[in-house]
Each structure stands twice: as C-alpha cells, then as structure tokens.
Amino acid sequence: MGEDVLSTPGHLISLAARGFARLSEMRLKPLGFGVGQLPVLVALGDRKASTQRDLARFARVEQPPMAQMLARMERDGLIERTRDPADGRSSHIVLTKAAREAMPAAIAALFQGNSEALAGxxxxxxxxxxxxxxxxxxxxxxxxxxxxxxxx
Structure with missing residues (x-):
C-alpha cells in the first residue's frame, strides 16, 4: 500500500495539534477561556484588531463562526462591543477588565504546556x-x- 498514511506529516501534525488543544483547553477552562478564543484574545490584548472583520482575518476564520464566537465571548463577559459612530453597522470590540486580568495566567499556562511538551x-x-x-x-x-x- 506504499507509505503508511498514519506516519505522514499531515496526520502527525493533526495528532499533535489535537494533543496541544486538549492540554490547552484543560488549563484554560478554569480561567474562563477556550482554546479557540486565543487568537481573538491575543489580537484584542495587543490591539492588533478591534472589529469582527479584522478579528476574523487575524484568526484565519470565516465571518459566521467569528460572529458566533464573539457572541459567546460577550455572553461570558470576556469582551464588550461599542457601536462605531462612523459606521453604525460596525462595532469596536475590547477585552473586559476581567479578561485582561486573567490573560497573564492564561498565557503562563500555555507557555507551561508548551514547555512540558517540548521537555527533552x-x-x-x-x-x-x-x-x-x-x-x-x-x-x-x-x-x-x-x-x-x-x-x-
């Protein structure tokens, strides 16, 4: 059958990604975050994006899933939206005080997980x-x- 499909880079990277996601999710959940929210949290924390469109581009996801994620994050008290006075259809998105305060612990947990995974x-x-x-x-x-x- 040729090369073992379970030893291809694509499959192995997928397994590694799922392992990192499981580990990250376990460590982020107690802090109130989900691993899928990370690109949004980083972009907002670093002020690299502040609109849904920019966040979707930054996180490399389509607009509908980004809209759903932002709705959940707003419900969970992680972000706040304010209408853009220049464009009523758009809103500016910022992290809440609670999210900003929890970010250092979340980042530390992620770095710790990466460090543990790369031990050796x-x-x-x-x-x-x-x-x-x-x-x-x-x-x-x-x-x-x-x-x-x-x-x-």
Missing part, C-alpha cells in the same frame, strides 16, 4: 520545529490561495 528537546530542536511549522503553514496557505484563485 534541545533549544535548537524546539527552534527548528517552530521554524519548520511556520514554513509549512506558509506553504499550505500559498497552495490553498493558488487553488482558490484557480477556482474563482
């Missing part, structure tokens, strides 16, 4: 893994972009 790797190996994954993600984005352009 040298610093050079960990750096190389990160570099390889970034390159792979960039390549996959380019391939998907080219295929999407060909379909349009």
């Amino acid at each position: 790797f040298t610093e050079a190996e960990a750096d190389q893994l990160v570099d390889l994954l970034k390159r792979l993600i960039d390549k996959l984005d380019r391939i998907a972009g080219a295929e999407a352009s060909a379909v349009d």
